[in-house]
Structures are given as structure tokens and as C-alpha cells.
Amino acid sequence: MIDKDTRLCMSLAGRPGNFGTRFHNFLYRELGLNYVYKAFTTADLPAAIGGVRALGIRGCAVSMPFKEASIPLVDALAPSAAAIRSVNTIVNDDGRLTAYNTDYIAVAKLIESHGVPSSQRLALRGSGGMAKAVAHALRDAGFATGSILARNAGTGRALAAACGYDWRPELGDLEADLLVNVTPIGMTGGPEAMDMAFPADAVERARIVFDVVALPAETPLIRHARRLGKPVITGAEVIALQAVEQFVLYTGIRPEDALIARAADFARSAA
Template identity: 70%
Template structure:
């Protein structure tokens, strides 16, 4: 079946500094499989206010927001869902007749993964990163009952602020720290990036850990995830995050929730 575009087709999109193909392939697969008259396209921008104004003016139904816009976009929308407002970071905009409401489906995805992987709240964690995605991840762990751990960030101002919000401590690096759960929320290991071949944590830190969680989704197996698996550690991948958060975006845009089999098919297609 081919995807036909006509005057009634509803457009959804994404905004990112470095657009990828996952969202486009995932969303369009589901639109076609479910016979929905939607189309999805990714975009980059150097003018965020103009891009958001275009969403409003052109009636674009929904927009996924990626790095580095997850915090900067907040003043440009009309309302922010309560959980996203508490985090101070959003990744999804839904347009209802020119009224833009923002959400954070990254937070929803991480909460689900904590439960699915059976990670106990008494686990001591170290989360590397302090940007918009790090806020969503840290707050998801906070709200799941985690109380022991550190935000590891070279930027002291943002690191301390996130630590205060999430109830963890701040550290500039992993020196002297020992964590059962390591979480990478930085671009280290990201395909095409300057640190694509680097490991987000020191080998000794991974050896001491029990679970390694990397939110980087491309490649599906980052250097730190490959290392963790080679050492027999439990691994949680960015591919899992990106699928779950994309499902929630799809539901917000269309009002339709696909079944698990169709989601698995769309994920396999998008990640292939």
C-alpha cells in the first residue's frame, strides 16, 4: 500500500539539531498500517520561534522536539502538561486549532522501562548529563521512588540544579563514586557524533555496576551497552526509550493506540 497525500492529510513533524530517520519511519509505518491520513517529516531549524510559529499558523498537528530545543521551546507554547512543567523539559507539541500544548513522553517511557526491567528503588544510581533529556530521566527515577544517587555533570550550575530538582547529589565526575545503576544521558556514543566511539563510563565503573542504561538510541547498541553486555550486566537501551516515547507521541497526535504486535513491527521497520 502506498501513502497518498491530499488536501486533508494532517502533517506531523520533528525538530532537532541533527534529524534522524527513526520518527519518520516509525510514525509513517503506523499511519499507513492503520489507514490514517497523516504524514510525518523531520526538520532542522536555526530559528526556533519561527518554526513554532509555523506549526501554529499552518495547522501542523504535532511536533516532536529533540536536542537542543527541549527547554528553549517552553516559552513558545500555550500550555505545558503538569508532569512536563514539573520537569522543565518537553519533547512533544500537540496543536489543537492553533493552541499548542506540550508534553514529555520521554518521562513516560523511562517510567515504563523502570517497571519493565524490575529496577528496584533502593538501587544507587549515577546519571551522567544535565540537559533537557537528563531532566526527564532523573525526574522519572525520582518519581519512581529512587532516593540514592548522583547527577554527574561537568557543568556545575546545571548539574547542581538538576540534583536539587531530582533529590540526588551532584558530582563533577565519577571519582570516588560507586553505583549499581549507570545512566548515560549525554551524546557520548551517539552515531555520527564527535564521541561516537567513546564509552560513556569508565570500564571499572561498568564492572562494578549491575545495570547500565544508555538513552542514546542510534546506534541501538552503543559502546557502553556492548561493554555492559560483554560483562553480563543488565542493559537498558535508548532504542527501548525511543520506541515507547514515540508510541505515546503517536497516541497524542492521532488518538489511536496501536496494539503491541503492530508497535513491534513499526519499531523493527524504523530501527532496520
Template identity: 65%
Template sequence: MIIPPSRDTVLCISLAGRPGTFGVRFHNHLYQQLGLDYYYKAMTTQDLPAAVAGIRALGVRGCGVSMPYKEACMALVDEVDPSAAAIESVNTLVNTAGHLKAYNTDYLAVRQLLAQHQLDPATGFALRGSGGMAKAVASALRDAGFAEGTIVARNEQAGRQLADVCGYRWLPELGDLCPPMLINVTPIGMAGGPEAQQLAFAETAIAAAEWVFDVVAMPERTPLIQAAQALGKPLITGLEVIALQALEQFVLYTGVRPSDAQVAAAVAYARDI
């Protein structure tokens, strides 16, 4: 049971176009486990500059930043950590006495997952997407030594720019290509969205792939993940990404690193909806 907030409770929030429940449950469960007087709430906004000014003025300690605000936040903070500066995309704000510093724990999470799954950097891939999260994933792949990649994006300007920055090629559609690893970094398959029931890649590409990676975390089993599981493909899921990035946010907000067992319990609680 979550302890009700008091006047001394430290507030943390998230800003997303479509707020989810994972972060709320994950953070609040860890606060409860560790006896921390913090409270976390998911929000959305139609006025990002005013929302960020409110974080500063009201003493909100931390803020998770999701689509579509990740890039626009860059111009609204006082300091940018190298994890965000290198890719010009933000997913975390930390407020210290009115000084806002931006981080990108998505990037850190993906780097960890590539290592944990022991993916060979020689593996070629196609990454669908060109937004803030796509920048984090593509940059993590580049920095982990993955040299053969294709950015698939309908937005030619954003797609070409991301491909050029990371040293990959750009295509508007994957077409008949069947790369060894498929990575979805778009809202395709996201619960509640207009493309919730769609596959991010063609069935032929999924069947030919050696690895499938979907950053969409809600639902845990997206249409892409379901199709890959049915074929017995090795997976990296959005739940893995969101759990790792949320953990790093928690540490930034509180200065406390929970044990592996505490994190596992928080993840289990957050996904039990």
C-alpha cells in the same frame, strides 16, 4: 509502501539538532498500517521561535522535540501538560486549532521502563547529563522512589540545579565511584556526533555496575551498551525509550492506540536501516 501525502494529509514533524530516521519510519509505518492520512517528517532549525510559530500557523498537528530544543520550547507554547511542567522540559507539541500544548513522553517512557524491568528503588545510580532528557530521566527516577543518586555533569550550574530539584548530589566527574546503576543521558556514543566512539563511563565503573542504561538510541548498540553486553550486564536501551515515547506521541497526535503487534512491527521497521 508509504502513501504519498495529499492536500488533506495531516502533517507531523520532529525538530532536532541532528535529525534521525527512527521517528520518521515508526510514525509513517503506523499511519500506513492503520490507514491514517498522516505524514511525518524530521527537520532541524536555527530559529526555534520561528519554527514553533510555523507549526501553529501552518496547522502542523504534532511535533517531536529533541536536543537542543527541549527546554527552550517551554516559553513558546500556550499550555504545558503536568508531564512537562514538573521538569520544565518538552519533547512533544500538539497543535489543536492553533493552540499548542506541550508534553514530555520521555518521562512517561522512563517510568514505564523502570517498572517493566522491576528495578529496585533502593538501587543507587549515577546519571551523566543535565539537559532536558536528563531532567526527564532524573525526575522519573525520583518519582519512582530512587533516593540514592548522583548527577554527573560538567556544567556545574545545570548539574547542581538538577540534583537539588530531584534530591540527589552533584559531581563534575564520577571519579573512582562505582554505583550499582550507570545511566548515560548525554550525546556520548551517538552516531554522527563528535563523541560517537567514546564510553560515557570508565570501564572499571561499567564492570562493577549491576545495571546499565543508555538513552542514546542511534546506534542501537552504543559503545556503552556494547561494553555492558560483553560483561553480561542487564540493560535498558535507548531503543526501548524511543519506542515507548514515540508510541505515546503517536497516540497524542492521532487519538489512536495501536495494538502491541502493530507497535512491534513499527519498531522493527524503524530500526531496519
């Protein structure tokens, strides 16, 4: 039951979804925590972040397109956010806002758990806030050879330079072992929902495919890769792992793996 002592957590996204709301509230309920979680969007980010501070909102997840614009609005950056200048989580400690990036943590754990060899050449499409988290996690995992594919030459070149990769506007004839999509291509409700982020022949030549898009869980790119028998890493995996890290930051509690799996299944059932 919500009462005066209930702690509020929230999310800010350009296109709010149900996953985080269902995931966090499921865990609050199962663990008997007096918290509630609600998704929002905003046309006034400074006012929204100011509201987090002024109203004592415990935590705020940050999604596209607010991951970089949130930086000047907080008091401190944790190392995970400072290293890549991108935010996906804000924690409010008595009016002091500290920003983190649990996307980075989630990607690093997935690369390790899937046993992806760091000797592979990667091609990463995207240059926004999430792309920064993914590219830096790959670099720090030992992926030394790669290309950033981005039509925006400014952000693309900057990300490539930061990670020691090269930049190009399109894949072209580049041979890549690991294909990584960190753009909205294939996302439910978007203008390119039915498109693949990489050409079919590039997927055929690749050894593994990683699509960070979480909704749907099976994007056109992931479906095509599975049909070809390619190992895949999905955005559904990323969103669950990063949400767990947020939950820990907000509550100080790390749920058992079995409960996390149940929460993720519940969240995906109506995401």
C-alpha cells in the same frame, strides 16, 4: 495518497534521524490514517514553532537542543512537561499549542518493566532536557540515592537539587549500582561516537546499565555491559516507547503491541 486533508506531523532536532519518520509513517500506513510525518532541523526555533501553529501542523516532536527553549513558545504545559520544565512533544489543537514530555513516561515504564530495584544507588551523567526527564522519572519511581554527573555546575547542581541527589563533575571513585548515560557520548555521528560514557571499571562494578542514546541501538557502553553479562536498558527502547505516546497524542489511537513492535523494527532498519 497525500491530499488537502492530510494532517502533517513533524520533528525538530539538532541532528534529525530517520527513526521517528519511519515509525510514525509505518503506523499511519498500516492503520490507514491520512497523516504524514517529516523530520526537520532549524536555526530559528521561534519561527519554526510559529509555523507549527500557523500552518495547522498537528504535532511536533522536539529533540536536543530545543527541549527547554520551546517552553516559552507554547500556550500550555501538560503536567509531564511542567514538572520538569522540558518538552519533547507539542500538540496543536486549532492553534493552541500544548507541550508534553513522553520521554518521562517512557523511562518510567521501562524502569518498571525491567524490574530495576529502587534501592539501587544511581549515577546519571547529563543535565540537559532529556536528563531532566530521566532523573525525575527515576526519582518518582523511588530512587532516593543518586548523583548527577555534569561538567556544567549550574545545570548539574540544579537538577541534583530538584531530585534530591548530589552533584559532582565526574564519577571519580563513586560506587553506583545503576549507571545512566543521558549525554551524546556514544552517539552515531558525534565526536565521541566511539567512547563510553563511564569507565570500564565502573561498568564492571555496576548492576545494571542504562544508555539513553538511541543511535546506534548498541552503543559502546551497552556493548561493553553486555559482554560483562550486565542487564541493560537501551535508548532504542526509550525512543520506541516515547514515540508510541506521541502517536497516541497526535491521533487518539493506541496501536496493538504487535504492530508497535513491527513499526519499531521497521524504523530501526534504516535509522
